[in-house]
Amino acid sequence: MRIDLITVLPGLVRSPLDHSILQRAQDKGLVDVRVHDLRDWGLGSYRQIDDLPYGGGGGMVLRPEPLFACIEACIEELQNDLGEPYDEIIYLTPDGETLNQPLANRLSLHKNLLLIAGHYKGIDQRVRDTFVTREVSIGDYVLSGGELPALVLIDAIARLIPGVLGDANSALSDSFQDGLLDAPAYTRPPEFRGLGVPPVLTSGNHEAILAWREEQRLAKTQQRRPDLFPPEHEESVE
Ligand code: 6GU
Secondary structure (H helix, E strand, C coil), X not given: XXXXXXXXXXXXXXXXXXXXXXXXXXXXXXXXXXXXXXXXHCECCCCECEECCCCCCXXXXXXXXXXXXXXXXXXXXXXXXXXXXXXXXXXXXXXXXXXXXXXXXXXXXXXXXXXXXXXCCCECHHHXXXXXXXXXXXXXXXXXXXXXXXXXXXXXXXXXXXXXXXXXXXXXXXXXXXXXXCXXXXXXXXXXXXXXXXXXXXXXXXXXXXXXXXXHHHHHHHHHCHHHCCCCHHHHCC
């Protein structure tokens, strides 16, 4: 999958992309993330990218010219590299649809995504009207910019791409993947500071272990997330 990310803070997004699962996904050639600095398309000798909002109010708005130029350059570069268009151009914004597992699943099936991380008071509406095909929020709280949400979205998508995770099954057994929270996990030692491990897990009885985990998942979901209960299995890919 090819993911282009437009940001005014390229340094902020670099480190998470260069570690752990996301790094491995890129090293394996399964995900190709390219970060584009909007400032490169800024206006004049000050490379201006933002301005005061028409109609007043606080904060700054990203101007349309640098974003139009950057987005059009990305579209052209993708066409030159792969001969393909973006499947989605996604603007990260608190007023977008809330990210959940079914949406991550759906987006992970695409080949080419362009993500736009806004900043300040947002971006000029004409950019949204012209290019953006989907607007995504990562939850009902306000962050300072779209960079962290873009990284959250990239992580949620990349780990679903076949071959990215070591264990082919582990993405499927995640909390939320089938609408239930995950069961408790234990590892060695079997006793630590007087704290034991549920005997079933060391019993060697695989059927009993599966039954125990299912029981734990149901109980935890009912207790912590009654809004998810009963789980809607049909919704997992949509
Ligand atoms: Cl996508 N952007 C910002 N600035 N804040 C958020 C968000 C996005 N999602 C939740 N809060």
